[in-house]
Amino acid sequence: MGMPGVDANLPACGLNRYGAHVFSGTTYGDTTAASGFVLALIKRLADVSQSLSTPPILWCQTAHMHNELGPIHAMGLKTFGLDKERFLFVHAHKNKDALWALEEGARSSSLLAVVGEVGALSFTQTRRLSLAAAEGGTPVLLLRAHHELSASAFETRWRIAAAPSAPDPFVSSIPGRPRWQVELVGCRGSKPGSWTVEWKNETHRFCLAEKFSSRPPQLADAPIGTPQIHILRKRASSG
Amino acid sequence: MRQSAHHKYTSCENELHLDEATPFALVHKQTNCLQIAAMNKAARQGSVQLGMRLTDACSLLPTLTTQPSDPEADACLLRKLANWCQRYTPVVSIDGADGLLLDITGAAHLCGGEEPLLSDLKKRLSEIGFENQLGLAKTPGAAWAIARFAHVQTLAERIIPSGDLKAFLAPLPIASLRLDENALYLLKRFGLKTVSDLCRIPRASLKRRFPSKEVGEAVLHRLDQALGQANEPLLPLKPAPAYREHISYPEPILATESFHLGLQDLLERLCQRMEKDRKGTTALTYAAFHADGGVSQISIATAAPSRHVPHLMHLFHDRIETINPGFGVDHLILSADTVETLTPEQLALTASAPELSDSYGVHQLIDRLSNRLGAKNVQRSIACESHIPEREEQRVPAIQSTASETQTSPPKPLRPIRLLNRPEPIKVMAEFPEGPPMRFTWRRVAHRVVRAEGPERIAPEWWSVPRRERLRTRDYYRVEDVEGRRFWLFREGLYRDREQHLPTWHIHGLFT
Incomplete structure (x- = not known):
């Protein structure tokens, strides 16, 4: 994963490629944070893979998830340095179809990773996904709603929440780099833990956020209106 | 090229469970009376004719049973039958309301020759319950004429050997040339009743007899087509497979x-x-x-x-x-x-090269997914030339497109990772009207904005859409709330625009 603190805590010294991992938001509103974290992980996977060209990524969504938060926006993938050409989007009407597509993708061994946004899963279904991941050597990353906590056979279980970003060094009033509060809830052979992780847009790497900058920004130190006008003027003068 | 045409009557007989001895006819409504559209053998023997008035037919044959005709159902049945006829040849075309044309060039040997093919077709059609008349000739026109007008019984006589077309067609009536009613009427008035009569007259003088040039040319063209002097391509239901x-x-x-x-x-x-x-x-x-x-x-x-x-x-x-x-x-x-x-693949040079038997490539994966889930559900994303966020990206079926080279597009401000299916209206409180929001409510949850970036103004595409359907100008803001979630909001419309109603706020996407 490229995060010394987090990697040391995991048995495989990083995310196991031969396993299935599940990510869920801490609350309803954090589902997007979880999908962002998964995209960041995919970028890390792509960077460490030795092949010349990045293998494609299968992103499978059920109709329910599609209606809830919309599809992944290809233009937004640039934030994570990912190429939209490498993505294969699958739209499944039923949970069952989505799981079949995930298994088929994992078994084919021709993909970098398989991502699934699916609904409720039984223990058997989670076990099947784990086996498929182990067989094909393709990590299966699942995004689930925050309220599903049933027993599962996944390698690791993560809970992701959005964290307030550190202010941008140049303009304090605009949103800074993405940050997540990452919690390792369950992992075979390891202790749970919790970290605040920041994504560096420039180098496409994770880093652990410093404690002092994770202070929530005060409304008073960042008057919103004035700098905005300043930016506008700058744009107007340059253009 | 040899073709066979066959002739069928509608299948209502089967549905009514009538035996062959009961005279039966289908009627359709003409301007002022009911006319006979089709009839079975028993009715024909009772001298009922096609196009006869129903009242006349009933006076001739009081036991006649009738049903209204349904041309749409007939067409549907004929299409089904045409599909079924593809067992003989891939080139099958529908001819009018009651005929099929089969191009059996190079396909007859599969049934053991032309005559076995015809007898097989006749046997099968009769078994299904279709009355049929077959004909086989070098041209579609001649096959059509033989199938509908020849008074011969054995199948062997319904096959015209190539070269003898003129001799076989000569005794047939003029109507066997597929002419329109106007031309038929004129030819009858000239006293020309059979094809041989027509052939005897020099072409130039025949053409001169018609009131217009077009009618004369049409008659000669039909004659040429039947005799194989003019080309007549068939329009098959499906293009012939390779x-x-x-x-x-x-x-x-x-x-x-x-x-x-x-x-x-x-x-x-x-x-x-x-x-x-x-x-x-x-x-x-x-x-x-x-x-x-x-x-x-x-x-x-x-x-x-x-x-x-x-x-x-x-x-x-x-x-x-x-x-x-x-x-x-x-x-x-x-x-x-x-x-x-598809050029042959290079085989592995050494035995130690990885085996490809278990794992398979991405193309194969796409095939499997597309064939099970439907081609439109397995997609790739392609970029479109548009500034409107929802039109920037288009999803196309992966099976029809291959990964293209990445185009370098001009750098744009950050885009969200999720775009909602449609922008959702939100309630917004802003410090001043044209500034970024301070608080907003989306899906019943209130968010307090602590950081905001913007606006990024996206104007409607005035060059492609007419004014009325055009979207309004949008000012996009990237905002972060107290908990660190980021949203992509926009204000639609401008305050200074007096003609339109007040601007409205929407949420369009989510950042991480």
């Missing part, structure tokens, strides 16, 4: 396993032929012909040309169960509808 393999069974088969075995056999033969020609297929159709006159077929498509038997077999695997065998299937056809050049 490769086609078939199996016939002496006894109808019903079990799913037989369909699997049949498919395996056909695929192996087809792929062998394609390998010889260095071709690969991207679309296959597997058709099962019912003994009782029906066809059920399944089609698959692949992203890249392939002739790999196990892979193609796997694509068909789940779908074979959807074949409806009806009362039994006696003919199977596998056709490669589209083929592309």
